[in-house]
Each structure stands twice: as C-alpha cells, then as structure tokens.
Amino acid sequence: MLPDPDVTVVVVARGGPRGLARAVRSALEQSLPGVEVVIVDEAGGAPGARATARLVAGARDRVRAFALQERSGGDGRARNLGLRYARGRYVMFLDAGDTLDPHACKTMVTAAAQAGADLVAGRSVRVSRDGERTAYPHLYRERRLHPSIGDAPHLLDDAMAADKCYRRAFLEREDLRFAGRLRHADLLFTAAAYAAARPIAVVPDRVHNRCDTTTGGRGDVPGTDLGDFADRLEIHRRTGALLRARGSEALARRVEARFAGEVLPRLLRELRGREPGHRDAFVELARGYLAELDETLLADAGRIPAIAALMVLEGDTAAAMAAADYAPRGAGRPVLAIEPVERDGRVYWPGAHLGTALGRRVLDITDLGIGTAPLGALRLGGEVTRVCRAGRALRVSGTVANPLGRLGPGTDLDGVLEIRDRHRDGRAFAVPATVRALDGKITWEAVFVPDAVIRPTGLADRTWGLWLRLRAGGSTVEVRLTSDGTAHRGLVLPVRPRLTRAAGDRLEAYVAETGELALRVAAAGWPARAALPALRRAGRSRLRPAARGRTGPPGDRPGDPASGPPARPAVR
Structure with missing residues (x-):
C-alpha cells in the first residue's frame, strides 16, 4: 500500500470497463x-466487478476498490464511500470515461500548498469528435487566490466537483459530503465547499477531460427526464437554503438566477423532443420551484429567459418553449416560433398574460424590432402538422409563424422544403413546397419520393434537419420546422445511401436538441445492421485526430453543429 499518499482520486465505476480503465490509468x-x-x-454487476478486480490486481499498492450493493441514482453515495476510505492529504473526484491531465495532481497540490488553500479549481475541457471546448473559460483565464467565495461569486457558475482538489482535513472539519440518492449533487457539494473554504485558489491549467467520445459512457439521463429534473430542482432548493443559512443571500440569488437564465432555457429547448403530456408535466415541476423564488429574480435572469420563466409560471408550455427558441445556444440565430401581439403601440410576446403589471413589463418586446425588421432578417418557427404516405410518395404539411400578420394575403408566397445535413455546411436536398396565406395563417405542403430525393453517403452525414426556405415578395425567410411529438411519431422512410445499403436502409424521424425536426440514417435489415456499426466506428477513428487538433469552442467555427444550421446552404 502506498504510504501517506498526496492525493486520493475517487473514481465512480459506471458504464463500460474501457471507460473505467481510462480514468484509472490517467x-x-x-x-x-x-x-x-x-x-x-x-x-x-459482474462485468464491472471483473474490470475493477483487474485494475486492483495490476496496481495493488495504489488501487483499492469498494462496492455499493445497490444503485443510488446519482454519484453521491458512491463518492461518499470513496471519501470514507481516502487516505490522501488531498482528494479529487473522477467519473469513469473521463481523465485527468498528466500534471493535474501536481498542479493542484502545488497551488494548494503554496497558498494554504482548502480548495483549488482548475480548467475542465470537454472532448468530443467535434473538437475540444473549455468549460466556463471566463473562470480560468489567470491564476488567482480569493480569500472567500464572497470575493469571487462567479466561481459558483462551475458546479462540477471533478475539476477541483479538496484538502481532506477541510472536508472532514466541515463534514462535507454529497447528497445521497439525488442526481446533480455536485451543485450542492461545491456550493457548500466554496462557502466554507478559506482561501480558494484558481489555476488556469487544464486538469480534467470530460470525454464525450467514450463508448459505454456514464449512463447520463436526459435533463428533461422528469425524475432527473425533480432531483435537479431539489438540489437547487437545498443549495439556496444552505447559502442563505450561511448568510449568503447574494450567492443564493446567483444560483437561482443562473437556473432561470441558463439551465431552464436549455432544458426547454430540449423539451421539444418530448411528448406533449411530458412537456406539461415538466413545466409543472419547474413552475412549482419558480413559484418559491422572489419574482424580482426575473430581472437577474436576462431578457428572454425572464419571458420563458414567466411563461412557465403561467403554465404556458408553448410560449415558454418559444422563448427558449429565441435564446439559442452558442452562435445560433434566434427562432421566432410564436406570434406576438400589438397593444396600444407596444408589442408583447403572447397576448394571453398581460393582466398584471409584471406580465406587461416582462413580456414587452417592442424594442426587439420584430414589427420593423426586414423579413429576411427574421428566422421564423414552423411546425410539421401532418405526414402521410401515398405509395412511394410522402406528403408533408404544416404551418409557419406569422409575426404581427406581416405575411398577408397580398404577399407573393412560395417556398422550398430543405433537408439539410446537420453537421456540414452547404449540403441540402430540396423539394418544391406550396405556400398559402389564409385568414392570417400561413400553411405549406410538399410532396416527394424520399428514396429518390434524399441520397446521403450514410457515414459522416447521418442526420438531416428539415427547414423551409420561404420566399415572401422580395424577401427570403428561413423557417425552422419542428413537431409537437405526434406528427412524426413512427415515421420511417426508405433510403439508398451512396455507400450502398450497408451504410443504412432507413431514415427515422426525431426532434433534435436544437428543436428542429430531423431524420437520421438507421439500419433495419441485412446487411445494414451488421455493417453500419463497423462503418461508423471507422469513421469516428478517422475524425478523432482532426478533432484533437481543433481547440476552438463549438459555435465559433464555421459549420460547427453547435452554431445551428447554415444560413444559406447551397442546394443541389
């Protein structure tokens, strides 16, 4: 056994054995x-136990293993068990599949020893096939020493426990442990640690790699899962209560404002991929939490996120999701998926919630210029409302948001349905669409034979988004198409990839995380079911060297998926 270790790294074994081996080896x-x-x-179970036994046998003096007898939902109980048996002067946490930078422990311990710090925070990098992205780069631009969290409240933005190093004596003195049986326990743990730590050191060095490319990963649950979301809300409640109990009202409000301003809009965007009943249940959970907060907090959340939060409080799921669409992630353009109303010369988000002073103040969007901006400057939201088959042909129809009735019956309208490669600029298949304006409503329809029109290679271009390019008079307007979860249910289309049917034989419909209705290449029959997994593994291995060489964050590079679909793709 290693005498008097400097650092104990607690690794939670979850997912496949390869991810665990990577973490332990790092x-x-x-x-x-x-x-x-x-x-x-x-x-x-048995595979995890065998993998753990091999790692212990390979380094008996430096690796010890313990097991929980039942799954706990989150990582809290597992990490607490690891803390019980930790012997190092410092403790770090690591999930299976993630890795530590080769000099992470040395960097952290040196910083802690030089500053006498209870807690050291370093830079975490998310690694995926699309490149590398630093998490919370604004926190790690330079080396800093803060007397307390009150001097650097922005550190609470990074709630991860894995990119930090804790003095074990500090954890024992403050009796700091993770909440058991709840996911998202990192937020509460790091908030408690930050609130108690004196002083806190920050290093700009890369210390942690969160690896999205790992196979057999950490078994994450979608953030819009109702159980996961309920856990998140409970952790937020406990975090706010803990910070207030320590006299940190401003820190509690910062955590709550960040939930309303960043977390909730992101989850509302992801909610478009869920069934209508699930969406309403999710909004009801969020409504219960937001109702507990001070309504003045909306001013701290940001302009459009405040609208989303107010619509949640009003129980208006559609208007809340539309607000989230207008606050896209990264460099994406806002999508106007709702029809604002005009009252007494002012423009408001929806017209149904203007009965209070708070509603009129928050929902006033006059200064966004939606009524005066050129039509071509707007990106509208549309919906696929009906999909049906007629022999080999597919008939797709839907609606388009008509802000302030700007697309009137006198407007010359036509359009093109575009099926766009979601990961590469300038690739799209085009189908003529018929567009009509009647009683202020904009409808469209397109009919085409899928396997004659859509011809992906089947390897790098596996997902395709549906967009409508609308021509209104002399303007061209992009329309992102989505679905309420019923129109596309069970939609499966035949496809003939250019790499033959070994690269896939069907297209399945789904709603992507960006809200757009999309199609993905899948395999149902022979030989695609046998060949497609191997072809995709080969494609990933060719992409990884290029990804490792790209260090800019997604959304900053042309054609990056995080930046949304291309503005004007070349159609062929």
Whole structure:
C-alpha cells in the first residue's frame, strides 16, 4: 500500500470497463508520484466487478476498490464511500470515461500548498469528435487566490466537483459530503465547499477531460427526464437554503438566477423532443420551484429567459418553449416560433398574460424590432402538422409563424422544403413546397419520393434537419420546422445511401436538441445492421485526430453543429 499518499482520486465505476480503465490509468500515470485510486463500483454487476478486480490486481499498492450493493441514482453515495476510505492529504473526484491531465495532481497540490488553500479549481475541457471546448473559460483565464467565495461569486457558475482538489482535513472539519440518492449533487457539494473554504485558489491549467467520445459512457439521463429534473430542482432548493443559512443571500440569488437564465432555457429547448403530456408535466415541476423564488429574480435572469420563466409560471408550455427558441445556444440565430401581439403601440410576446403589471413589463418586446425588421432578417418557427404516405410518395404539411400578420394575403408566397445535413455546411436536398396565406395563417405542403430525393453517403452525414426556405415578395425567410411529438411519431422512410445499403436502409424521424425536426440514417435489415456499426466506428477513428487538433469552442467555427444550421446552404 502506498504510504501517506498526496492525493486520493475517487473514481465512480459506471458504464463500460474501457471507460473505467481510462480514468484509472490517467490517475496512476500522474507526474506526481504519490497518487492513490479508490474505485467505488455502483452495483455494476459482474462485468464491472471483473474490470475493477483487474485494475486492483495490476496496481495493488495504489488501487483499492469498494462496492455499493445497490444503485443510488446519482454519484453521491458512491463518492461518499470513496471519501470514507481516502487516505490522501488531498482528494479529487473522477467519473469513469473521463481523465485527468498528466500534471493535474501536481498542479493542484502545488497551488494548494503554496497558498494554504482548502480548495483549488482548475480548467475542465470537454472532448468530443467535434473538437475540444473549455468549460466556463471566463473562470480560468489567470491564476488567482480569493480569500472567500464572497470575493469571487462567479466561481459558483462551475458546479462540477471533478475539476477541483479538496484538502481532506477541510472536508472532514466541515463534514462535507454529497447528497445521497439525488442526481446533480455536485451543485450542492461545491456550493457548500466554496462557502466554507478559506482561501480558494484558481489555476488556469487544464486538469480534467470530460470525454464525450467514450463508448459505454456514464449512463447520463436526459435533463428533461422528469425524475432527473425533480432531483435537479431539489438540489437547487437545498443549495439556496444552505447559502442563505450561511448568510449568503447574494450567492443564493446567483444560483437561482443562473437556473432561470441558463439551465431552464436549455432544458426547454430540449423539451421539444418530448411528448406533449411530458412537456406539461415538466413545466409543472419547474413552475412549482419558480413559484418559491422572489419574482424580482426575473430581472437577474436576462431578457428572454425572464419571458420563458414567466411563461412557465403561467403554465404556458408553448410560449415558454418559444422563448427558449429565441435564446439559442452558442452562435445560433434566434427562432421566432410564436406570434406576438400589438397593444396600444407596444408589442408583447403572447397576448394571453398581460393582466398584471409584471406580465406587461416582462413580456414587452417592442424594442426587439420584430414589427420593423426586414423579413429576411427574421428566422421564423414552423411546425410539421401532418405526414402521410401515398405509395412511394410522402406528403408533408404544416404551418409557419406569422409575426404581427406581416405575411398577408397580398404577399407573393412560395417556398422550398430543405433537408439539410446537420453537421456540414452547404449540403441540402430540396423539394418544391406550396405556400398559402389564409385568414392570417400561413400553411405549406410538399410532396416527394424520399428514396429518390434524399441520397446521403450514410457515414459522416447521418442526420438531416428539415427547414423551409420561404420566399415572401422580395424577401427570403428561413423557417425552422419542428413537431409537437405526434406528427412524426413512427415515421420511417426508405433510403439508398451512396455507400450502398450497408451504410443504412432507413431514415427515422426525431426532434433534435436544437428543436428542429430531423431524420437520421438507421439500419433495419441485412446487411445494414451488421455493417453500419463497423462503418461508423471507422469513421469516428478517422475524425478523432482532426478533432484533437481543433481547440476552438463549438459555435465559433464555421459549420460547427453547435452554431445551428447554415444560413444559406447551397442546394443541389
């Protein structure tokens, strides 16, 4: 057994054995020699137990393993068990599949020793096939030492526990442990640690890699899962209560404003992929939490997120999701998926919630210029309302938002339905669409034979988004198409990839995380079911070297998926 280790790295064993081996190997290969690993198996069964046993046998003096007898939902109980058996002067946490930078432990321990810090925070990098992206780059631009969290409240933006190093004596003195049986326990744990730590050191060095490319990963649950979301809300409640109990009202409000301003809009965007009943249940959970907060908090959340939060409070799911669409992630353009109303010369988000002073103040969007901006400057929201088959042909129809009735019956309207490659600029298949304006409503319809029109290669271009390019008079308007969860249910189209049917034989419909209705290449019959997984693995292996060489964040590079679909793709 390693005598008096400097650092104990607690690794939660979850997912496939390869991810666990990567994490443990990154801890054992640290440039700081005195590092031990404590593996906690989250009741992973026989494969997990065998993988853990091999790792322990390979480094008996530096690796110990313990197991929970039942799954706990989150990582809290597993990490607490690891803390119980940690012997290092400092403790770090790591999930299976993620890795530590080779000098992470040395960097953190040196910073803690030089400053006498209870807690050291370093830079985490998200690694995927699309490149590398630093999490919360604004926090890690330079080396800093803060007397307390009150001097650097922005550190609470990074709630991860894995990119931080804790003095074990500090954790024991403050009796700091993770909430058991709740997901998202990192937020509460790091808030409690920050609130108690004196002082806090920040280093700009890369210390942690969160690896999205790992196969057999960490088993994440979608954020819009109702159980997961209920856990998140409970953690937020406890975090606010803890910070207020320590006399930190401003810090509690910062955490709550960040939920309303960043977390809730992101989850509302992802909610478009859910069934209508699930959406309403999600909004009702969020409504219960927001109702507990001070309504003045909306001013701290940001302009459009405040509208989304108010619509949640009003129980208006459609208007809340539309507000989230107008606050896109990254460099994406806002999507206007609702029809604002005009009252007494002012323009408001929806017209149904103007009965209070708060509603009129928050929902006033006159200064956004929706009524005066050129039509071509707007990106509208549209919906696919009906999909039906007629032999080999597919008939698709839907509606388009008509802000302030600007697309009137006198407007010359036509359009093109575009099926766009979601990951590469300038690739789209085009189908003529018929567009009509009647009683202020804009409808459209397109008829085409899918396997004659859509011809992906089937490997790098696996997902395709549906957009409408609307020509209104002398303007061209982009319309992002979505679905309420019923129109596209069970929609499966035949496809003939250019790499033959071994690369896939069908297209399945789904709503992407960006809200657009999309199609993905899948396999149902022979030989696609046998060949497609191997072809995709080969494609990923060719992409990884290029991804490692790209360091700019998604959304900053032309053609990056995070930046949304291209503005004007070339149609062929």
